[in-house]
Amino acid sequence: xxxLQTQTLxxxxxxxxxxxxxxxxxxxxxxxxxxxxxxxxGFHDRLVAVLPSLDEHHCSPGCxxxxxxxxxxxxxxxxxxxxxALELQTLAGMPVGFGRTRETATPGVYQVVIExxxxxxxxxxxxxxxxxxxxxxxxGTYPQAELDRDLEDLIxxxxxxxxxxxxxxxxxxxxxxxxxxxxxxxxxxxQLGYGKHQKRVQAALxxxxxxxxxxxxCDKEKTKKILAAMGVPVPVGMTIYSFNELAxxxxxxxxxxxxxxxxxxxxxxxxxxxxxxWEHAEIGYDRAREVSSGVIxxxxxxxxxxxxxxxxxxxxxxxxRVPAHVIGDGKLTIRELVDRENQDVRRGTGHDNMxxxxxxxxxxxxxLRLQGVTLTTVLPPERVCYLRATANLSTGGIAIDRTDEIHxxxxxxxxxxxxxxxxxxxxxxxxxxxxTKTLREADGTIVEVNAAPGLRMHISPSQGVGRNxxxxxxxxxxxxxxxxxxxxxxxxxxxxxxxxxxxxAHIFSQMYDSVGYTTTDGIYIGGRLVEKGDTTGPxxxxxxxxxxxxxxxxxxxxxxxxxxxxxxxxxxxxxxxLNVAADHLGLGDIETIDQLARVKAVVAEAVRADxxxxxxxxxxxxxxxxxxxxxxxxxxxxxxxxxxxxxxxQRGGIAAVYTQDYITILQHDWVHRIENVDRVPLTLGGRVxxxxxxxxxxxxxxxxxxxxxxxxxxxxRSFRASAQQTPGRMNLxxxxxxxxxxxxxxxxxxxxxxxxxxxxxxxxxxxxxxGPGDRRDEDLIxxxxxxxxxxxxxxxxxxxxxxxxxxxxxxxxxxQGIEQVTLAAKPIVQGFEQVISTAELPATHSIMLNEAxxxxxxxxxxxxxxxxxxxxxxxxxxxxxxxxxNPIIDNPEAMFATEVKQDNVPVFDTMSAGSNGRxxxx
Numbered sequence: 048x049x050x051l052q053t054q055t056l057x058x059x060x061x062x063x064x065x066x067x068x069x070x071x072x073x074x075x076x077x078x079x080x081x082x083x084x085x086x087x088x089g090f091h092d093r094l095v096a097v098l099p100s101l102d103e104h105h106c107s108p109g110c111x112x113x114x115x116x117x118x119x120x121x122x123x124x125x126x127x128x129x130x131x132a133l134e135l136q137t138l139a140g141m142p143v144g145f146g147r148t149r150e151t152a153t154p155g156v157y158q159v160v161i162e163x164x165x166x167x168x169x170x171x172x173x174x175x176x177x178x179x180x181x182x183x184x185x186x187g188t189y190p191q192a193e194l195d196r197d198l199e200d201l202i203x204x205x206x207x208x209x210x211x212x213x214x215x216x217x218x219x220x221x222x223x224x225x226x227x228x229x230x231x232x233x234x235x236x237x238q239l240g241y242g243k244h245q246k247r248v249q250a251a252l253x254x255x256x257x258x259x260x261x262x263x264x265c266d267k268e269k270t271k272k273i274l275a276a277m278g279v280p281v282p283v284g285m286t287i288y289s290f291n292e293l294a295x296x297x298x299x300x301x302x303x304x305x306x307x308x309x310x311x312x313x314x315x316x317x318x319x320x321x322x323x324x325w326e327h328a329e330i331g332y333d334r335a336r337e338v339s340s341g342v343i344x345x346x347x348x349x350x351x352x353x354x355x356x357x358x359x360x361x362x363x364x365x366x367x368r369v370p371a372h373v374i375g376d377g378k379l380t381i382r383e384l385v386d387r388e389n390q391d392v393r394r395g396t397g398h399d400n401m402x403x404x405x406x407x408x409x410x411x412x413x414x415l416r417l418q419g420v421t422l423t424t425v426l427p428p429e430r431v432c433y434l435r436a437t438a439n440l441s442t443g444g445i446a447i448d449r450t451d452e453i454h455x456x457x458x459x460x461x462x463x464x465x466x467x468x469x470x471x472x473x474x475x476x477x478x479x480x481x482x483t484k485t486l487r488e489a490d491g492t493i494v495e496v497n498a499a500p501g502l503r504m505h506i507s508p509s510q511g512v513g514r515n516x517x518x519x520x521x522x523x524x525x526x527x528x529x530x531x532x533x534x535x536x537x538x539x540x541x542x543x544x545x546x547x548x549x550x551x552a553h554i555f556s557q558m559y560d561s562v563g564y565t566t567t568d569g570i571y572i573g574g575r576l577v578e579k580g581d582t583t584g585p586x587x588x589x590x591x592x593x594x595x596x597x598x599x600x601x602x603x604x605x606x607x608x609x610x611x612x613x614x615x616x617x618x619x620x621x622x623x624x625l626n627v628a629a630d631h632l633g634l635g636d637i638e639t640i641d642q643l644a645r646v647k648a649v650v651a652e653a654v655r656a657d658x659x660x661x662x663x664x665x666x667x668x669x670x671x672x673x674x675x676x677x678x679x680x681x682x683x684x685x686x687x688x689x690x691x692x693x694x695x696x697q698r699g700g701i702a703a704v705y706t707q708d709y710i711t712i713l714q715h716d717w718v719h720r721i722e723n724v725d726r727v728p729l730t731l732g733g734r735v736x737x738x739x740x741x742x743x744x745x746x747x748x749x750x751x752x753x754x755x756x757x758x759x760x761x762x763x764r765s766f767r768a769s770a771q772q773t774p775g776r777m778n779l780x781x782x783x784x785x786x787x788x789x790x791x792x793x794x795x796x797x798x799x800x801x802x803x804x805x806x807x808x809x810x811x812x813x814x815x816x817x818g819p820g821d822r823r824d825e826d827l828i829x830x831x832x833x834x835x836x837x838x839x840x841x842x843x844x845x846x847x848x849x850x851x852x853x854x855x856x857x858x859x860x861x862x863q864g865i866e867q868v869t870l871a872a873k874p875i876v877q878g879f880e881q882v883i884s885t886a887e888l889p890a891t892h893s894i895m896l897n898e899a900x901x902x903x904x905x906x907x908x909x910x911x912x913x914x915x916x917x918x919x920x921x922x923x924x925x926x927x928x929x930x931x932x933n934p935i936i937d938n939p940e941a942m943f944a945t946e947v948k949q950d951n952v953p954v955f956d957t958m959s960a961g962s963n964g965r966x967x968x969x
Contacts, residue, residue, distance in 0.1 A: 058613030059653045070169040072159040080155030085121030125157035131176035132161045139201035151636045168204040212503035213250040220517035226531045242533030242597040246524040252499040260469030264498040284345030296344040307331035310341030350480040357465040357473045359523040364505035364514040365450045371434040371443030375426020382422040405443035446504035448511025474500025539604045539650045540625025546776040548603040550745040554762040559598035563591035584608030588615035610635040622650040623661040628796030644668040654678035659751040683743040703747035728767040737800040775922035780934040785913040795829045802837040810912030814838035820850035831864020841892035844901035846920035
């Protein structure tokens, strides 16, 4: 066996809408292609011996042991690899359970899908599962040492990828509240929400955090001075910057006991407490200087350490922090007690564990010395021995919830301190002998104010009630009734995506200041090009969703991105599916139109429950997607009498139809007449049916999002299929004696759609045609057949990138298609510089492989009243070649315009349906 390819899916995808985090492996079984597991001697028993926990996998039988029964009865190795990869992750503390295995059109090659929590771990688990299965087949077992190493590696990957307890709590709470989130890895931030409604967090530091407040909190001496000036009890102390100042500072404090800590520090680093002599003062000074150039010397206050968490100037949790310690039993040494404590399953490395492993170091030795013991001392029963001077959880301390015990006056003071320092989230450290009393009564003091305080001690205290402190943080960032996301409109289909995307963006630009959209030619925000190129994948969509200026996202969503990574979003408000036709078949293991429809259906299935899927009622495969839509459905159709549309509207649904030359929306008992197609430049006077369909879909998408009929009408009138607004989409140029049409059609359905316009041209029709090299032979032959039905003369060129084919191979396949229609016609030009005679038979054709030269020849040799149609690979280059010939107007749709007689009927009618349920005619 061997893995041919591994992909990571991160959003709703072809395999699952709900389980978006999947690894897709393309697996070649090679010599095992015809050997199910029951034909491999002893495989079942050996697999169980290595991974007995596989007995928990139900699989298709739906019961414990179900998967292993499949192995015993005989199943293919791809299916086994799927389950092993899932189990390895589960054993490493990342429980996952979703998987799929399907054979591709290539015999013996399978697609294996496995769920993951951590990307790197999921990919590793797939490789490890392959090694394990191969080893059992070849050697009869998988060495325990290898399995242990795999699990150790997976656990390390889990720990390395852990975001910490604070971040994890915020993300989980966001999910509970239905707030979308994403990790901004370039700056290690987490974004909550989309577009202009987003907020950003880094642990407990938020986009609401006041930078001045953070600066003050990070300077311990400045914090203390500000609080002291405001009458807040703080420790008596001072800051020094050289060792020579230490003795004088201790004298000014009145002697020992003292605390020495770094001026700028966190997590308890560099702090030494309860110093009672000069020798240890020197040690404490050196330890603090390792962290900061400034050193704080303070009076040491007796009492217990408490952390008060204040969010949005309200106390939300209180925890007593107890330093790492052990309790004697009269039998074990201190070292042995530490080892036993570290065996607690709650302890581990990293912030994702409830408790942290206790490490022994020089500071431990110092604490033990102060208590008159060593690591080899056997403590008497119940004696407490502290291992750290500070109570930080990161050094092995524990937390006890005291939220319900804190005195109200201390609550008031903590909230006042958060206002004084200016922090939206503050961790206020208080030393007091009794948290239930006022600080005055218990000789307490506020020793520190921390920005970005850790949340772990409050979420999962060692003792007491855990507090959901993430909720008030999210409620501060997103108060009730505050939007968290911008509307998302996703558009997919085989043809018409870019035009429809641009038209929808144009409609919404009348309502929103900053419309962000992605297309095959670039990313646009606020009408400005941000990035040029084919930007129809999830990464480009995320540029829009991450931009804090964007009001609404209009996203062209191509099949490639869906198959490669899944959607960039979990849900959209409107999902538009225009059509499904043969294109890209044979790529990404999508072999049939039905499979392609399943890919496109991902957009419809990702629609929110209160959103709309806009489906083409004239395309059976698209219409059938309604069965899987969780949101609402609205249809568009070129046929006002489409039975599906009629029944849908009669049931109270919404639809857009083309009727009596009007783009019309039907809603319940109402008819909204939008505009006559003669006034819609995009349709070239109603002569381009597929553009009318695009306009229907766009109008309907806007309508269900609350755009008024007046705004939709105005946008339809002002949007043109020009090189500026829709480059490469039915761009018509007037060159005086002839016209040129540029369209990016590159599949049979696209050719056929353009051909419906070309066939109605009254003069000669010349086509400059080609096709992408990664299409099937039969698709390229079909392009030739179609070209021969509507062009009088054909020049066959090739794309700059032949996509793996030999130079000229695509052209020859297109010629085959042409010759099947025009048997008498033969190629008469080979090479780039020969000229075709103008007196050939209909549908004569020539091969001129260089696209730029083919276009130039067609433009130079076009007869009077001709229409030169160009299907370019490079749209920009084609338009530049045309513009160099100074067209009269770049988009003369006005030549098709005819007077629209109103017959005293206003342009917009709202009419009720007749009593028979059928809509009144307009």
